[in-house]
Amino acid sequence: MPYTRSGETTIHYEVTGNPLKPWLVLSNSLGTDIGFWDDQVGVLESDFRILRYDTRGHGGSGAPEGDYTFEQLGGDVLAVMDAAGADTARFCGLSMGGTTGLWLAINAPQRFEQLVLCNTGAKIGDASVWQPRIDAVKSDGIAPIVEGVVERWFTEGFRQAEPKTVDRIRAMILRTSPAGYAGCCAALRDTDLRAGMQAIRLPTLVVAGAHDPATPPALSEEIRAAIPGSRMVTLPAAHLSNIEARAEFNDAVSDFLKG
Numbered sequence: 001m002p003y004t005r006s007g008e009t010t011i012h013y014e015v016t017g018n019p020l021k022p023w024l025v026l027s028n029s030l031g032t033d034i035g036f037w038d039d040q041v042g043v044l045e046s047d048f049r050i051l052r053y054d055t056r057g058h059g060g061s062g063a064p065e066g067d068y069t070f071e072q073l074g075g076d077v078l079a080v081m082d083a084a085g086a087d088t089a090r091f092c093g094l095s096m097g098g099t100t101g102l103w104l105a106i107n108a109p110q111r112f113e114q115l116v117l118c119n120t121g122a123k124i125g126d127a128s129v130w131q132p133r134i135d136a137v138k139s140d141g142i143a144p145i146v147e148g149v150v151e152r153w154f155t156e157g158f159r160q161a162e163p164k165t166v167d168r169i170r171a172m173i174l175r176t177s178p179a180g181y182a183g184c185c186a187a188l189r190d191t192d193l194r195a196g197m198q199a200i201r202l203p204t205l206v207v208a209g210a211h212d213p214a215t216p217p218a219l220s221e222e223i224r225a226a227i228p229g230s231r232m233v234t235l236p237a238a239h240l241s242n243i244e245a246r247a248e249f250n251d252a253v254s255d256f257l258k259g
């Protein structure tokens with residue numbers, strides 16, 4: 001599994017899929033790693049050359065101490081694209097991954113062809129949301145916050161219907177470095193891309209979860225309204241629509257990206 005340097009840290013990435021097809025970058029949410037996209041890769045890999053990576057602070061990537069910024073998180077994507085030889089790519093990100101996509105579309109639009117922005121926002125929460133989480137994780141680690149996260153990420157019905165899936169994601173969250181998690185929370189706390197996203201001119205699909213308490217459909221609608229020509233689809237899911245509504249998600253995303 002390859003790694004590349006980005007700034008002061010190392011980013012882990014993986015390339016799979018069809019080398020004759022366009023590049024597709026997948027960017028995960030807070031508290032997850034590249035396994036986050038396992039339900040999508042099988043569906044997309046015949047039509048795309050897929051570049052998955054672990055966001056800094058997560059999975060096999062480095063987790064430096066301190067606050068991160070979206071300039072760093074977006075720079076990490078450009079570093080893995082350079083390392084993999086992807087001059088341009090389509091981009092799909094969920095939650096923090098979607099905010100990373102907005103940052104890239106504003107700051108490096110020439111590197112991207114299409115955007116899929118899922119369960120995300122140009123500004124997700126504020127200091128009153130993120131600072132207590134940063135403080136808790138720094139003092140007591142990830143375990144005390146994990147059940148609250150899982151409750152926001154999946155509806156109660158899904159948690160009952162697919163306990164093994166929920167256990168897999170819970171284990172992923174628990175494996176996350178507290179320093180890395182806190183660093184990414186600081187990036188979310190400090191970022192507001194609402195003014196900048198008005199300039200985005202890339203073809204864009206916005207995906208919302210009808211029951212998402214973390215990034216409610218109103219945040220998705222704000223993105224749709226700001227990006228000319230963008231389309232929005234609302235799926236029957238809480239925050240992780242790529243897992244809770246995997247069939248509908250895969251249909252909507254692959255139709256858009258292949259269109």
Ligand SMILES: O=C(O)CC1=CCC(=O)O1
Nearest residue numbers: 029030095096149152214
């Ligand atoms: O963890 C949450 O509550 C929701 C979330 C916000 C950004 C992200 O990636 O997940």
